Amino acid sequence: MYKSSKNSGGRIANAIIIPMVVVVIISVFGIFGLMHWSARLSDETAEQSQHKLIAGALQLTKNYLVKLQNGVVIWDEAYHRINQPDPDQSWIYDNIMHWLFQNHGFTKSVLINRDFEVASVYAQNHTSKWMDDQLFRDLSPSVAKVRARYINSFTRTPSGLYSFVPQSSDARRSIAETGVVALAGEPHLFSAAAVMPQIQSIAKERFPPSVLVSLVPLRGEKLKDISEMSRLDGFVLTNSQTGRDGVGRYQLRSPRNADIGMIAWQTTQPGTLMLQRINPFLALAAFMIAAVVILVTLFTRQMTRRLAHSEAKAVHAARHDALSGLPNRARFHALLTDTLEESIHRQSNTAVVYIDLDHFKDINDTLGHSAGDKVIVAVAQRLKRVIPESGIVARISGDEFAMVIKDCEDDVWLEYVLDQVQDEIARPIMIGRRELHASLSMGAAIAPRDGNDPDELLRKADIALYDAKANGRNRRSFFEANMEHHVQSKDRLSRELRLALKNDELDLAYQPQTDTSAERIVSVEALARWTKEDGTVVSPAQFIPVAEETGLINDLGLWVLNKACAQAHEWPGIVMSVNVSPNQFKHPRFVEKVMAILASNNLPPQRLEIEVTETVFAGRNDSVLKALRRLKNLGVKVALDDFGSGYSSLSYLRRFPFDTLKIDRDFVSDMNGNEEAEAILVSIIQLGKALGMTIVAEGIETLEQIRFLQAHDCHRMQGYFISKPLPEAALTKFLEDFNGDGGTSGFGADLSYQAQVAKG
Structure with a gap:
């Protein structure tokens, strides 16, 4: 090791001294040349004058x-x-x-x-x-x-x-x-x-x-x-x-x-005369410079020997991650490039695998970053042990790793290797006396099938990783062409949605809710609708998830809220119900924005109902509860949407006093002749009443469902049997027909008659 450092020090010294001596020699000759050139230039200038x-x-x-x-x-x-x-x-x-x-x-x-x-x-x-x-x-x-x-x-x-x-x-x-x-x-x-x-x-x-x-x-x-x-x-x-x-x-x-x-x-030659006077001094200066170069050469050799000992450490630190000791992103890219060139020459397959630790943020949030660092180190050591000897493992960033697996025989062989990786990581990790369990999501791209360019392979492996995470995590995905198409389609849709929001090209539809008697519309739910300029209708099931992933949900949600509050004046006495995404509650000034929208539209808070799902409580419970309480204190009604679809809804009912409880449509659609479904539905209605909440049943599609809900005194009903979501003008006409005196015309009259039949 010492001999290697010594040789390295000699190489460094030579690398410094030889160029320095060359530079000094060139400089001395350059000075003499410059002086002669200046003298000649002075003579030429004098001649020109x-x-x-x-x-x-x-x-x-x-x-x-x-x-x-x-x-x-x-x-x-x-x-x-x-x-x-x-x-x-x-x-x-x-x-x-x-x-x-x-x-x-x-x-x-x-x-x-x-x-x-x-x-x-x-x-x-x-x-x-x-x-x-x-x-x-x-x-x-x-x-x-x-x-x-x-x-x-x-x-x-x-x-x-x-x-x-x-x-x-x-x-x-x-x-x-x-x-x-x-x-x-x-x-x-x-x-x-x-x-x-x-x-x-x-x-x-x-x-x-x-x-x-x-x-x-x-x-x-x-x-x-x-x-x-x-x-x-x-x-x-x-x-x-x-x-x-x-x-x-x-x-x-x-x-x-x-x-x-x-x-x-x-001609007179002032430059030549000057050169004749200073040539002796230039010669003396050259001698002194030569002496200084010799002294500096000796000093440099001593210093480079000391620097040589830290050279290997500096190179290693520049190429490797300090925490895990694995190659960093830049080093991994260089190694991948070399491996791909070798595989092209050998005509062999090479797999690039992107790895992401599932729910790693939860470890940092619950146990602290020190525990998270220990998990990273443990995962890095296990990855190095389990992959083939010729493979490469690197830490890309945070909880992301990458692997290169050479000479892949086929997909089945690679799946076997990745199974071993997942099994190794699945073993408990001990942090002090605490036992932690980690899992991985992995995305793989294979060269030359998926290309030979390093950046292209990394991009496709990342797309495959996204597919694995989107499909439940703790799994692996191999890149397929349709994955890239999906990513590109989503990107194109997000850009089109951003432009549609900017140009105010979206619209709202409103689905009415009746009271128990089914004779009066007491509330409408505002729903975003998007029809492109070419007439293409984009389903909310397409653009709402894209808005959630890209962060556009904040702009979209505020746009829906503002437009719904502005339109509420057209239908006095009717509560305007608006869905709010969990991501919107993450904004620190969400409540202030709601207050500003109510004020700008001069709408009483009592006429606005915010609908949230239980997923809004995931993670930052205290901040969400605080925001909901502020809205409730302002007079805004808060509804828990899709009640019963999750596993912990009852705990949320206990922690926060909702104004409205919306029963998930699956319970309503399953109750026809199903005693168990009907019993659950009745239990939910009784639970909500016991807690002083307004009960709303969604997904009403038959008269029998209305009769059952009326029989158990469900407060509000919503569904296609009452009305599909309607645009602004159509809803105004619907309300006029439905709430008109006598109820003699239109769908409202039929429903009123059906409701009377249902009551007996």
């Missing part, structure tokens, strides 16, 4: 060229002379192009007239060959922009004429475009400006301007000016790329975005 400085200086230079042109392009005389049908070329030469060369150094100029044609060409060396088609194409985009901006400067006046208003005279700003073009392989700066008047002009239509393009070589003085403005050294013009470090490059492009050369300069 210098690039922007050059771009700004170049733009300032081009803007200055535009300003130098303003003297000749914003001039009334030049505007009129240039735009004449036959302009004076000598005047243009002397006063515009040559003047620009002498005063501002523009070595070349070209005038493009309104028709977008070359009108005049000037060069310092008195040649016009420099102006070729290629250069014209390169300048065309800028000239076109100038012409478009000029035309857009015209404003339409109310008279329909166009007015051109030049820029403000103090600013003297022309409409111009600047850029760089290649001339004989050499970059030249140019400024293309519209020739326009100084004062406002008016014309019938808009027209494009003549455009003066002036050029100056980007070398010598101009290149020096850009260098001084950007405060960068080593400026040169070049036509080829250079890949040397420390050399910046600014690409020059024509208006058509063609490369026409570049400006190169010696």
Whole structure:
């Protein structure tokens, strides 16, 4: 054990130290790499900043060229002379192009007239060959922009004429475009400006301007000016790329975005300089980190040896239930998955069994949770002993267990194994000096017959367990397809019932109760009815149990109670009887809700009768009795329904003074000629009278039954012979006919006559 822990500790240490050393090494190299990357990034950022400085200086230079042109392009005389049908070329030469060369150094100029044609060409060396088609194409985009901006400067006046208003005279700003073009392989700066008047002009239509393009070589003085403005050294013009470090490059492009050369300069490299200063410190830091890693490695090895001893316990605790020591839900799922994969490979059957202890809550409630824990431990030990050696047992939760039984031969063999499980658990469990008896309900699903997916098998085993519990407990059920259909049908019905309650799609039927004379209706029992939108009638025997299981019975019961109390005003003097489910009494504010419904419908409590069955007393007797007494003190009548159907009704009659006792219909239906049944029925009537209760007989189907009950002075009678449950409108008509004067028409008259015959 110690050697295993030691080996485990070594593995843990290696698992920690090796990654840590790798991380430290990667971190050190990462730091060096990061610093070099930062230095390179800093150098690139500095170069980009210098690039922007050059771009700004170049733009300032081009803007200055535009300003130098303003003297000749914003001039009334030049505007009129240039735009004449036959302009004076000598005047243009002397006063515009040559003047620009002498005063501002523009070595070349070209005038493009309104028709977008070359009108005049000037060069310092008195040649016009420099102006070729290629250069014209390169300048065309800028000239076109100038012409478009000029035309857009015209404003339409109310008279329909166009007015051109030049820029403000103090600013003297022309409409111009600047850029760089290649001339004989050499970059030249140019400024293309519209020739326009100084004062406002008016014309019938808009027209494009003549455009003066002036050029100056980007070398010598101009290149020096850009260098001084950007405060960068080593400026040169070049036509080829250079890949040397420390050399910046600014690409020059024509208006058509063609490369026409570049400006190169010696860049500053702050990142490289910083790296040269801090490299010694980085080396020292790397050495110190290596020393710390060695110390941490030694310390970690000592600590992991101590932690290794608790590793097995921690793993076991994470995978097993602390109380029983069995695998927990997560571990069971993993084991089941592995078993199913193995069974698929071996082509064998595997059974998954869900187990639930019957009435385990009663043990906790009566003996305490400590006794319940001991029962869980005892059951776990017995399950481990009784199942086959290759089987798996796990505690899923609370009082739920699960088993996996491998290599199942057939259902008969599995039934034999489960019989042994039940026999083992059935043996008494000693808790101190107390002897307890436990039983199991089991549901089984078998792979591959019921599927090979672990979750699917567990779900089907759970469905089978539900079937076993629903059919009396202390038994087992194998999954069948109809069980799943039943569960799905119940789920669908519960969802439809919830929606029907939400949309108020249910209704009530009312079954009348007569007095002893059978001549007057004294009470009606409200019964829930459900007809779907498609006309399908859902029996109460279907939806009431579903409502009980899903908890919808609380909403359904309050809905019935509220609707019945609201409708009671239509039939004055008649008691409204409403069935209340045992689950409704579990709600801590049930009595308050009844009081609120009575108040909201303004119904006197004396006109409401609550019907309960003896199952309402199961479990929480004191709280139920307290709630019933509160209702009775309010004036609400309380009836015990289906009296005689249980085994302990007499004890409830003694513990709680009911107002009404409803005899179970089985006694009434069995009494025809049966002396024993009649004797029991008479005894119940006499018992109820002795206790001061109103006696109601249910299930009246014949005139002879009415005669017998009248003969023994039964207070109220209810059954199909009197009336089936009726909807609201039909009950109103029935009451009018039954209680009408003279009793000459309808079923009420016949019954009244029959009642008179019965009395003699």
